[in-house]
Amino acid sequence: MKKIAALLLTFLVLSPATIQAAEIKVAAVEFNPVEQNVQANIDGIVTKVTTASQNGAKLIVLPEVAVTGWIIASKKDSDTIPGKATAAMEKITKKYNNYVVIGLYENDPVTGLTHNAAALIGPQGYIGKYRKNQLPPGDFETATPGNLGFPVFDTEIGRIGMLICFDDSRLQSLLLPSLRGMDILAMPIGSDAMPKFEKASIGNHSTIGNIATLSPWIGVNTIAANQAGLVRIPQIQFVDQFVGGSSIMGSSGKQLASSKASTWTKPRDPQIIYATIDTAKKSDQKEFWLKHRRPELYGIYNLYKAPDDPATNNSQNQIAALLVQYDPVNGDVNANAKKVDGLIKANPNGFNLVVLPFNSFVGKVVLNKENIAQYAESLDGKSVSLAADIAKKYKTYLLFSMPELKDGKYYETAILLDFNGKQVGVYRKSHLNADEQKWATAGNDLPVFSTNDLGRVAIMLNDEVRIPELTEVYALNRANLILIPAMYDGKAYGGEVNIPKGLVPAASNRGMYMWFDIAKYSQAYTLVANYLPKESGEFAASALYSLVPEEGFYPPNIAPNKEMAHQVLFETNLKNNLWINQQKLVVARRWDQATPLTLDPQGACFKEWQKDSTNPEMCPKAAGKR
Known part of the structure; x- marks a missing residue:
């Protein structure tokens, strides 16, 4: 864990499983280890794991480095895998016919290296291990990055994958084991929070907050166990505050159980929480993602993009954007263009970007093979002309989308116009849903458009937000903004952000989790323009999503539920000293995996x-x- 490691320096110099899974009871066990006393920690873990086993838990997950604690002054402070801790767990798992995941600093006797690791033990004994791949800066002083990839283990209760705490900082850490058919993610965590007057507080982030929104996007059952309360570390004369909030989430993102958050003013003791997960229950989102992803477009994943990347735009651009939210007259291009113009005109403030909803002037017409010829236009047709007139009239960049006819083929297309009404770039939807595939042709490019006034701009069209790889591809292509014209009803996919209370500021615990995740995992400001959400609630409204919402500086800016041109103000590349930014995301990513x-x-x-x-x-x- 990066902050303690930094203080130490100061003080101490898809292949589906053939197993038929069923509903199973699982437990997240909070446990605060004693530093430099492995045996005492094993004894304490045995007590807690026995309790959870007696209460019927078939999978039990403990926190990061629960066996060893954080301070590794010599080899005796770590353990091997298999080793003393796994042997102690084997006695329990064999007796109760269950599975346990424990976190520890692992001493590799072959190489002499230390890894931050997790071990899986089952009814037949030790099964396998995972070594943390994404290390925060402070951990570099203690552990070596993982070298086992992202293993997934077949068990009688499902296919179990493991990640550890800061692995959550890179989206690919979850995508890779999911592609291997992971049913259950066991996640040991050591997530703390420094008081704001401490310099290290810029490193605060909530792993459990991240996992709460990531689990439904990836479509995986998750058991995340954290330390909790005030933890005294006398070896370095330090008291740390672990935030608790251990959580169990179903593959749909439903929060099945969560412990209360622990704070400096209201610290609490570690708890054990239980819930029942159903690994046989399919995730609609995961099935959509796996069916519609296009790996042939993601080649940039394999390129080393650090430390110097010529595509990077570090300019601080001031953005005053209007997100136009309205109830369209379906199929009436002229009426909708007039309404858009009126809503923009009603805004009394200056602006330099306008984003319109999906199929901006066509409205919510369901396109198909029978009617597409009626609505599709060329790029020199009426809709583009109307949009260009608006951009020129208000001297602004403008993004709108429409069904396009080109060379006898139909596309879903977005056009970015500059303040002279000229085309800056054209994006043709690359990830078509099943209905669109019946009439549309997919684009084969994921462009990022360079502008002097906005920085680098990427586009996702409507339900492309269901494809998580797009987010990282745009980050690696150094997008400063991601613009999303949407036609989202709040029902077909997605849902509300639902982070356990107290882990992030309440103002940041809002919005639609996919849009929320896109901003964080691209480190690009994400602007969504949606039609007026009449029934689905606040989370479906047009909004600006920012880069590090858990810090409280930039919570989602969500439009009220009415027709309007909702204004959002921000500056790109302004807050680059927090725990993550796009440069850090790209530099430390395990591109080799x-x-x-x-x-x-x-x-x-x-x-x-x-x-x-x-x-x-x-x-x-x-x-x-x-």
Whole structure:
């Protein structure tokens, strides 16, 4: 854990499983280790795991480094895997026919290296381990980054994957085990919060807050266990405050159980929480993602983009954007363009960007093979002319979208215009849903458009937000803004942000979780323009989503539920000293492990990697190595 490691320096120099899963009771066990006393920690863990086992838990997850604590002054302060801790757990798992995941600093006796690791133990004994891949800066002084990839283990209760705390900072950490068919994510966490007067408070982030919104986007059952309360570390004369909030979430994102948050003023003791998950229940979102993802477009994942990237735009651009939210006259291009103009005109303030909803002047017409010829236009047609007139009239950049006819083919297309009404860029929707595939042609490019006034601009069209790889691709292409013309009813997919209370400011615990995640995991301001949400509630409204909402500086700015041009104000590249920014995201990403995200899912290499789900080596059989 990065803050304690930093203080130490100061003070101490898809292949589906054949197993038929069922509903299972699981437990997240909060536990605060004693520093430099491995045996005392094992004894305490045995007591808690026995309690959870007696209460019927079939999978029990403990926090990060629960066995060892954070201070590793010598090898005796760590453990091996298998080792003393796994042996102690085996006695319990064999007796109660269950599974346990424990976190510890692992001493590798072969290499002599130390890894921040998690071990999985089951009814037959030790099963396997995971080594933390994404280390925060302070951890570099203690541990070596993981070298086992992202293994997924077949068990009688489902396919179990493991991540550890700061692994949450990179989206690919969740995508890779999910592509291997992970049913359950076991996540040991050591998430603390420094008081704001401490310099290290810029490193505060909420792993459990992140996982609460990521779980439904990836579509995975999650058990996340954290430390809780005030933890005294006499070796460095320090008291740390762990935030608790341990959570169990279903694959739909429903919060099944959560412990209360612990704070400096209201610290609380560690707890054990229980819930029942159903690994046989399919996630509609995960099925959509796996069906519609296009790995042939994600090649940038495999490129080393750090430390110097010529595409980076670090200019601080002041953005005054209008998100136009209205109730359209379906199918009436002229009426809708007139309404958009009127809503923009009613805004009394200056602005330099306007974003319109999906199929901006067509409205909520359901397009199909029978009617597409009626609504599709060329890029020199009426709709583009109307949009260009608005951009010129108000001297603003403007993004709108429409069904396009080009060379006898139909597309869903977005056009970015500058303040002279000239086309800055055209994006044709690359990830078509099942209905669109019946009449539309997919675009084959993921462009990011460079502008002098806005920075670098990327576009997602409507339900493309369901494809998480797009977010990281745009980050790697150094987008400063992601603009999303939407036609979102709040029912077809997605849902409200639902982070356990007290882990992030209440003002930041709002909005639609996919849009919320896109901003955080691209580190690009995300602007959504949606039609007027009449029934679904606040989370479906047009909004600005910012980069690090848990810090409280920039919570989502959500439009009221009425027709309007909702104004949002911000400056790009303004707050780059917090725990994450786009540069940090790109520099520390494990690009060397991303290859499976870009493989053909029908190809021999991908299928071998997916089936051989604990092997970090890529496709030795396909490469003729076996």
